[in-house]
Structures are given as structure tokens and as C-alpha cells.
Amino acid sequence: MLDLINKQIRRVPTWTVYILGILPAAWVIFTGLQAVDPVRGIEWGLGLWAVRLLIATLFISPLRWIGLNLLKFRRQLGLVAFAYVVLHFTAWLTIDMGLRWSQILPDLYKRWYIIIGMSALLLLIPLAVTSNNASIRKLGAKTWNRLHKLAYLATGLAMVHFLMIGKVYTVEVLTYAAILVLLLGVRIYRNGAQSLLPV
Template sequence: MTAVLDVLNAQLRRLPSWAVYSVGALPVLWLAYLTVRGQLGPDPAKVMERELGLWALRFLLASLAVTPLRRLGLNLMKHRRALGLLCFIYAALHLTIWLWPDMGLRWPQIWADLVQRPYILFGMVGFLCLMPLAVTSSNAAIRWMGAGAWRRLHRLAYPALALAVLHFVTLSRIWTVELLIYAALAVLLLVLRMPIPLNRRARREG
């Protein structure tokens, strides 16, 4: 098993980042194709909005899974930034579809929905959590902020994930199998990533 992981990790290290971005662009290109072909049903904006949001959630889950997978021997660290930026891009497209084709940039109605519909508020706050992460995703930002401050800022990914799951759960109002899987993965990732400082403290106190 170790030999297989070593070979796989070597291949992953050789995989260029542009390849990850290229594969990550396929869902939105496919949605655009279906839109042009008129195959997204009577309300294509709603379908695109939901699918883009789900892909943002999937990429966020994937980016947060990198560290736990590394502990198991699978090293995707080189591509974590690409996964995080793909999450932000899909979240931004999801928001754009809602603001423009869906809501028609009717700002009074948009603001009213933010107050009246909790799932919209959850989604908007989650997107605001992602914005500083995208802005500071470069090596230059890490050098400018310092590694410690950068890591603390990027813990915003945790509330972003929780808010993204809440966004879809409150939007759907029913627990589908798909939502249950996403929620379970989110809880698992948060549990795997968050207790480490507590364990270290316990060892120091022991």
C-alpha cells in the first residue's frame, strides 16, 4: 500500500496546476453547453444557480479534505490552492446567476430576500468568508501576512463550509440523500481538522 501511495503521490506532484483548473472548468462549460442547447428546462437560470453552488460546495469539501488525506498518506497539498480557488470561482458564479438572470438586479427585492430568507443570508455570509481566502491565496500574501496570521485567516474556511451546508439544507427544506452525504462529509472534515490543538494541549498538560 505504501508503494502504491508513493507512486500516486509522485504522479500528483508532477501534475501541473493548470490541469486541475482545466478539469475544474468542465462542469461550468458543460452547463453553458446545455444552456445553449436549451436542455436545462423551463428555468435554466435556476438549474445553473443550483449546480454552480453545489460545485462550489464540492470543491470546498475537496480543499478541506487535503490535510486529512495527507495524514493517510495521499499528498494533494500542491493542488489545495487550485481546489480552493475553484470553490471561490463557482461560488462567485452561483452568486452572479442569482443576482442577475434570477433576480434581474432588482436590488430592493434582493435586500428584502436577504432579511426574509435565511438560506440566502447563510449563503451570502459564507461567500464573504471565502472572499479574503481567495484574495490571500498567493505566495506573496503568505509572505506579507506571515504564515501564522495567514493560517488563522484561512480558518474562515470552516464557517464557510458550515454556512454552505446550511444554505443548501434550508433552501431544500428536506433532507435528500445528496444533502445528507454533503452534511456528513462536512461534519467529518470539521471533526478531523478541529480537535488537533485540543489533543496537543492534552498531551502537554499530561
């Protein structure tokens, strides 16, 4: 059965991920504009999809362990996740803060959840920049793999950022946190804790 699914998946072009990746953003903007608070609706929606897509990218390896091979889409999925992080950040800068730099700059070092979110974003930049074959050749597969393990730290920080925002922990945020803990736990159980570290 999985063989059949893998065979069908091999036929799907990787650019499909980019096309599908546009849909949540379109939905977030469409529903956000009709919300009572469109700024929050759009900013939160993009952040939420960033979390979902970051976690989905980390799911590709464990799925392969059980025989489902989606590896050919991992790069595209990771890049789409990064695009959502950038869009979420851009929404904060523009529609939320109105590019008021006198307010933005203090927020960047005074508010802990912003500092943590910003750290996650900064960690993802080298991963996005090196998500191409030329970088794998230049860095060598070993170094490249080590660098890309930063995805675990970045997603962990993104989760902490998400947890810090709510005054109460909703079922939603706890569900994402539980999925991430489970995902990392399975990886540590199978490959050891060093498999999460860029060593």
C-alpha cells in the same frame, strides 16, 4: 503504492486544476440550458459544485495524513471553489433576479438562507484575496494559517444554506452534510477543536 502516486502527482502542473475546473461549469450550463427550468438548473448546478469543491479543498489535509499528498493543488482548488460561489451568486443576481435591485436588496437581509449564503461568500473573499505567496510573506505564516481556518466556518455556513433550501432533506444534501461532519470530526479527533478556529 502511495509513494508512486505522489511521485506522479508531483509532475502534474498546478494549472491543470484551473483547466479541469472549467469542465463542471460548462456541463452545468450545457445541461441547464436543456432543463425544464434553465434558471434553476444553472443556479443550483453552480451552487452544488461550489459545495463539492469547498469540501474537496478541505479533504486535502486529511488525505495527507494518510499519505496522499495533493497539497500543491490546494490553493488552485480553493480558488476554483470560490469562483463557483461567485458564479452561483452572479447567476442569482442576473438570470434569477434579473438585477431587480428593489427585490434583491430586501432578499439580502430578509431571507435567512440568503443571509447565511452571503456570509459564507463574504468570509471566502479574504481567503481568495490572500491566496498568493506575497500575502503569506506579508501576513506571516502563522497569521495566514489562522485566517485560512475561516474556510471551515465558510463551508459550514454554505452547508447550512444548502440544508435550509429544501423543504425536505434529500439523500443528496444529507450525504454532503454527513461528509462534512465526518471531515470536521476527524480533524477535531486528531488535532483538537481549536484546529478549526482562527485562534
